[in-house]
């Protein structure tokens with residue numbers, strides 16, 4: 001990993017007990033930055049908080065988040081990852097998604113303002129673009145999200161931009177593509193319950209656990225009929241936060257960037273790579289499309305490189321699958 005000049009700083013990671021959050025904390029600590037985790041532990045895990053203190057706090061609780069920010073007012077950088085993320089759940093329960101994501105973030109922004117904390121790194125998503133025919137996606141393209149999940153993330157982007165314009169909040173919005181893979185040391189990885197993501201579900205099927213993979217849709221307008229995504233290693237996503245912190249130090253005040261590789265990979269290509277890496281077949285059953293899924297999404301990563309100096313180091317597909325498999329074989333006790 002490259003070296004950053006951030007030694008001695010601190011950052012609050014809201015959602016730091018989650019999959020991406022824990023990798024961000026590890027990457028920060030490796031560069032001498034002290035991570036302080038704020039998490040409600042609804043989806044995150046206490047055992048994933050290994051690199052700093054944690055505060056149990058829910059952003060929906062206005063009083064509690066104001067108190068937590070005030071108690072850490074010397075820490076100027078907030079990294080916001082906490083979010084409801086499961087696309088299908090958002091379609092079933094939008095009230096919960098808007099409350100958790102949008103109202104929760106509004107409380108956090110106000111708490112930051114009251115505490116004088118003026119640097120925010122926000123994890124947004126490629127799902128804010130919606131169904132576009134032109135690929136790769138650049139940051140200036142129209143954002144017209146289809147899913148409730150994408151709509152809540154776009155609403156938050158707009159709130160942050162307003163707080164920049166009117167109150168001087170400095171921000172970097174990172175529009176992640178598909179986070180994948182795990183810490184190469186095998187210490188932390190993806191542990192959602194229930195797990196809805198492709199790579200862990202396909203690995204589970206290869207391991208003979210569960211009933212096999214359900215493949216959501218083979219009639220998309222793509223070369224093999226399955227959806228195309230841009231899979232980016234979670235360590236590279238973590239590094240993007242270090243790039244953003246460094247950019248703040250150099251005077252950056254506001255930007256939004258895609259965090260992807262620029263390479264589109266289909267569901268069937270993921271299955272083939274899993275079979276190659278594990279040496280095991282992936283039993284799967286092709287079924288109907290999943291609500292809210294988009295045909296194809298991949299990034300133009302050139303703005304992230306130009307503005308933040310972001311260059312993926314871990315995101316070769318084979319490495320993504322290998323690191324995920326190392327972590328899951330350990331947690332699933334597969335020898």
Ligand code: UDP
Pocket residue numbers: 087178196197198199201213214215216217226227228229267290293
């Ligand atoms: N997918 C699938 N079976 C699963 C999970 C996902 O076929 O059990 C497909 C899904 O329809 C999408 C792709 O894999 O086309 C990536 O889905 P994932 O949930 O991992 O990420 P998303 O793109 O929704 O953020």
